[in-house]
Amino acid sequence: MSEKKRCGWAWGDENSNMVRYHDNEWGKPCHDERELFELLILEGMQAGISWSIVLNKREAFREAMDNFDYNKIKDYDETKVAELLQNPGIIRAKAKINAAITNAKAFIQIQEEFGSFDKYIWGFTDGKTLVENEPPVPTKTPLSEAISADMKKRGIKFCGPVIVYSYLQAIGIINAHDKDCFCCPIN
Numbered sequence: 001m002s003e004k005k006r007c008g009w010a011w012g013d014e015n016s017n018m019v020r021y022h023d024n025e026w027g028k029p030c031h032d033e034r035e036l037f038e039l040l041i042l043e044g045m046q047a048g049i050s051w052s053i054v055l056n057k058r059e060a061f062r063e064a065m066d067n068f069d070y071n072k073i074k075d076y077d078e079t080k081v082a083e084l085l086q087n088p089g090i091i092r093a094k095a096k097i098n099a100a101i102t103n104a105k106a107f108i109q110i111q112e113e114f115g116s117f118d119k120y121i122w123g124f125t126d127g128k129t130l131v132e133n134e135p136p137v138p139t140k141t142p143l144s145e146a147i148s149a150d151m152k153k154r155g156i157k158f159c160g161p162v163i164v165y166s167y168l169q170a171i172g173i174i175n176a177h178d179k180d181c182f183c184c185p186i187n
């Protein structure tokens, strides 16, 4: 019986959050506004901790934060923030929770300016996916640095070049599947 080869980081059994994320989302072009926002927030939540922890808390985040509805999150007040900080299912970091609120506002402003966040973010590559899977794998690139700087200018928090590089991989602007992974687009 042959087993599917995957990128080295996608460990776990077929039903693990890591493997399902790798197989179904990572590197696949995402054009849905809500999903683009969700992944932006989750990538920021990842700062300093592992992605598997974030993925395992994803459902709890969705429940606690209105399924990442930026129109609701933008209006979260101190009472809501205090409630979230009591929720053991999510990552209880005040700076990150506050950043999600700030980022919801900035996200909406970008939508207003560009028509959609999708147009804004995919505009950096003219809608194209870049395949970047030559080792050594970078943690950031000139593109992620440029987008990071632009996002910062627009008031987005937790969007350093390393986080943005990871985000671009998540939403499929960069496809970084290993050459021997079954998801590699060149196979």
Ligand SMILES: [Zn+2]
Pocket (backbone or CB within 6 Å): 006, 007, 022, 176, 177, 178, 181, 182, 183, 184
């Ligand atoms: Zn892969």
